[in-house]
Amino acid sequence: MQRLGYRLPFAVMLVLGVFIVAQHYIPHPSVQGPVSAIKQWKQPVNAFIIFTGILGLAAVHGRRVLRRERRWGYSAITLGSMFAMSFVGFVFGIADGGVFQAWFTYLITPIEATVFSLLAFYIASAAFRAFRARSAHATVLLASAVVVMLGLIPFVENACPLIASTSSFLLEYPNTAAKRAIVIGVALGAISVAIQTIFGLDRTVLGKER
Amino acid sequence: MNCRSLLPWVFFSLVLGIPMPALAGQAGEGVAQAATSSDSPPWWNPKRAGNLSALLLICGALAYTASRAKRGKVPYIRPIAGLDSLADAVGRAAEKGRSVLYCPGLHSIGNPATMASMSLLGSIAERCARLRTRIEVPNYDPMTWPVAQEVVREAYERSGRPEEFRPQDVPYVSSRFLAYASAVAGTMTRERTATNFFIGHFYSEALILAETGAATGALQIAATDSEAQLPFFITTCDHTLIGEELFAAAATVSGDPTARSTIAAHDIVKLVGIGFIVAGMALSLLALCGLEGASELRERLTALLVEAR
Numbered sequence: 001m002q003r004l005g006y007r008l009p010f011a012v013m014l015v016l017g018v019f020i021v022a023q024h025y026i027p028h029p030s031v032q033g034p035v036s037a038i039k040q041w042k043q044p045v046n047a048f049i050i051f052t053g054i055l056g057l058a059a060v061h062g063r064r065v066l067r068r069e070r071r072w073g074y075s076a077i078t079l080g081s082m083f084a085m086s087f088v089g090f091v092f093g094i095a096d097g098g099v100f101q102a103w104f105t106y107l108i109t110p111i112e113a114t115v116f117s118l119l120a121f122y123i124a125s126a127a128f129r130a131f132r133a134r135s136a137h138a139t140v141l142l143a144s145a146v147v148v149m150l151g152l153i154p155f156v157e158n159a160c161p162l163i164a165s166t167s168s169f170l171l172e173y174p175n176t177a178a179k180r181a182i183v184i185g186v187a188l189g190a191i192s193v194a195i196q197t198i199f200g201l202d203r204t205v206l207g208k209e210r
Numbered sequence: 211m212n213c214r215s216l217l218p219w220v221f222f223s224l225v226l227g228i229p230m231p232a233l234a235g236q237a238g239e240g241v242a243q244a245a246t247s248s249d250s251p252p253w254w255n256p257k258r259a260g261n262l263s264a265l266l267l268i269c270g271a272l273a274y275t276a277s278r279a280k281r282g283k284v285p286y287i288r289p290i291a292g293l294d295s296l297a298d299a300v301g302r303a304a305e306k307g308r309s310v311l312y313c314p315g316l317h318s319i320g321n322p323a324t325m326a327s328m329s330l331l332g333s334i335a336e337r338c339a340r341l342r343t344r345i346e347v348p349n350y351d352p353m354t355w356p357v358a359q360e361v362v363r364e365a366y367e368r369s370g371r372p373e374e375f376r377p378q379d380v381p382y383v384s385s386r387f388l389a390y391a392s393a394v395a396g397t398m399t400r401e402r403t404a405t406n407f408f409i410g411h412f413y414s415e416a417l418i419l420a421e422t423g424a425a426t427g428a429l430q431i432a433a434t435d436s437e438a439q440l441p442f443f444i445t446t447c448d449h450t451l452i453g454e455e456l457f458a459a460a461a462t463v464s465g466d467p468t469a470r471s472t473i474a475a476h477d478i479v480k481l482v483g484i485g486f487i488v489a490g491m492a493l494s495l496l497a498l499c500g501l502e503g504a505s506e507l508r509e510r511l512t513a514l515l516v517e518a519r
Binding site for chain 1: 262265268276326328352418441
């Protein structure tokens with residue numbers, strides 16, 4: 001029975017994996033119909049998984065609060081916020097103009113915008129670290145970055161067309177070539193992992209057979 | 211409707227439990243179209259011939275290298291600096307008596323980068339368990355979370371210390387990426403983690419995570435297939451596995467010769483790809499020189515390889 005419990009998910013993965021790949025090449029409705037249905041399964045599966053995630057979150061933070069572990073106050077805030085939003089959403093609905101939407105618009109959105117805006121400072125400090133001419137490679141990087149940044153300024157574009165054309169050359173040729181090389185490598189790696197998983201050569205996601 | 215087209219419906223209806231009426235709505239449109247038009251819907255999309263050929267080539271290369279590996283001919287994989295430093299990174303955390311943080315990325319378990327990340331997580335968690343170093347794995351995706359928990363649990367079992375596994379060290383955090391980034395940054399700052407791993411697919415939160423880790427002085431190792439985030443990781447992390455190195459690392463740590471052989475399969479496919487690129491360049495040059503037929507041959511090659519849109 002335990003072996004079946006391990007092999008059944010693998011069998012489902014094999015059948016569905018091969019079917020999903022095959023549908024990419026077979027436009028016939030008798031194949032596309034089931035595929036649409038399979039894609040629709042994702043929504044209830046996701047809903048169920050999020051429910052288990054909420055249970056896990058409540059268990060971890062609930063334990064911290066009950067045992068008064070170190071920094072349990074953060075856990076209390078997390079749990080309080082989660083249950084308050086859920087309560088308001090279930091009781092008063094999530095329609096526009098309601099309490100739920102108001103909390104979302106006036107609390108969550110500004111908080112997220114604040115965190116996102118930190119990126120500006122992080123980019124500045126990362127750029128400062130990256131553009132130090134410590135070696136020959138770093139100097140080349142610094143020089144090309146300066147040219148690209150200057151080339152993107154409208155004034156420089158008009159005043160010195162050579163910088164603008166060098167900037168667009170760097171972006172269009174060496175940069176695009178390097179990015180495509182990475183993308184091709186990633187695509188091959190991804191296809192290889194997918195094939196290994198579908199055919200059971202790599203069973204990490206299924207765990208150990210007990 | 212003929213019997214042959216009914217077969218997949220019957221299969222999914224009986225074996226996998228999709229009710230037939232659910233299918234009828236979607237498939238009914240196709241059937242109705244088929245009934246009204248004189249031609250039956252096609253069973254094959256000729257525009258994807260090049261795509262299918264590439265897939266078959268990859269499958270063939272994988273089968274060839276796997277069969278060679280089974281005969282004991284395991285390919286040489288050049289040392290990857292980031293991979294070699296994994297062991298040192300965990301050892302550093304053990305020496306300092308601090309914990310290790312592992313972020314498995316923001317994609318679901320169906321994403322190849324996340325699958326590769328799980329392989330690396332198993333190896334790192336096992337090393338942490340052997341050195342009695344705490345590993346924290348905050349999760350963004352609720353579908354990846356139980357898999358990550360199981361991978362870490364198995365790693366503790368392999369190292370002979372199953373009782374030391376703490377499920378609360380592999381929590382589900384949030385599915386809003388900025389909330390996740392804030393929570394992980396908070397963990398880094400409060401716990402002063404000695405080593406941070408960012409392995410998987412990341413978006414704009416990558417810089418928030420990596421910069422916070424750099425500010426706390428942690429040793430950081432990143433591996434991602436997200437080319438837009440690579441510059442940020444290269445800037446802020448001590449070691450970065452670029453693109454396919456993530457998959458190569460996952461295959462290497464698995465210790466399975468068949469998995470390692472897949473790296474050689476990638477090289478075979480790349481060689482064929484380079485051959486096509488060189489052929490395309492040569493045909494373009496010949497067409498510029500005015501050679502008759504070169505342009506037409508290049509167009510045919512392009513039509514074969516690139517799917518028409």
